[in-house]
Amino acid sequence: MDTFHQIVSKAVDLGYTEPDPKIDLCGVDVSRKILILARESGYKLEFEDINKNHFLPEEAINSKSKDEFLSSLKKNKDHFNTLLKNAQEKDSRLKFVAKLENGKASVGLESVSAEHPFYNLVGSDNITVFHTERYKSSPLVVKGAGAGGEFTASGVFADIIKASQNG
Numbered sequence: 351m352d353t354f355h356q357i358v359s360k361a362v363d364l365g366y367t368e369p370d371p372k373i374d375l376c377g378v379d380v381s382r383k384i385l386i387l388a389r390e391s392g393y394k395l396e397f398e399d400i401n402k403n404h405f406l407p408e409e410a411i412n413s414k415s416k417d418e419f420l421s422s423l424k425k426n427k428d429h430f431n432t433l434l435k436n437a438q439e440k441d442s443r444l445k446f447v448a449k450l451e452n453g454k455a456s457v458g459l460e461s462v463s464a465e466h467p468f469y470n471l472v473g474s475d476n477i478t479v480f481h482t483e484r485y486k487s488s489p490l491v492v493k494g495a496g497a498g499g500e501f502t503a504s505g506v507f508a509d510i511i512k513a514s515q516n517g
Contacts, residue, residue, distance in 0.1 A: 354430035403458025
């Protein structure tokens with residue numbers, strides 16, 4: 351089984367993370383995304399309003415370079431193994447989750463059970479679950495590819511087209 355350091359390094363090599371993976375693992379990138387969704391939903395939130403439930407050791411959070419960050423992940427292998435072991439003991443899996451509930455946003459690592467829609471999420475796929483008045487008992491689930499160069503490029507291209515139509 352790969353270590354957390356190896357998994358992150360592979361994700362970096364495959365282009366699934368920001369050039370500095372700390373941006374992803376500290377929740378900066380997903381915080382930006384949940385902030386956009388919150389604002390589009392009519393909430394007046396700022397980046398600082400998002401509760402970030404960090405799971406990284408302070409050494410990793412305070413690292414000054416990508417290499418220093420990756421080195422800290424390797425050095426703190428036991429910390430990450432404990433997080434994984436605790437989830438497995440509850441028959442759960444660890445997922446990085448962003449939530450918007452009642453106007454409050456949060457991001458962080460969560461242990462999800464087999465009944466949770468995120469449980470079977472693998473690889474670079476993303477998933478969004480909507481609990482609304484219409485989808486109370488059975489939420490609307492949208493799942494698909496979410497990382498890599500072609501998806502980023504298509505998103506940027508779509509934004510350029512949208513901006514040109516508004517000009």
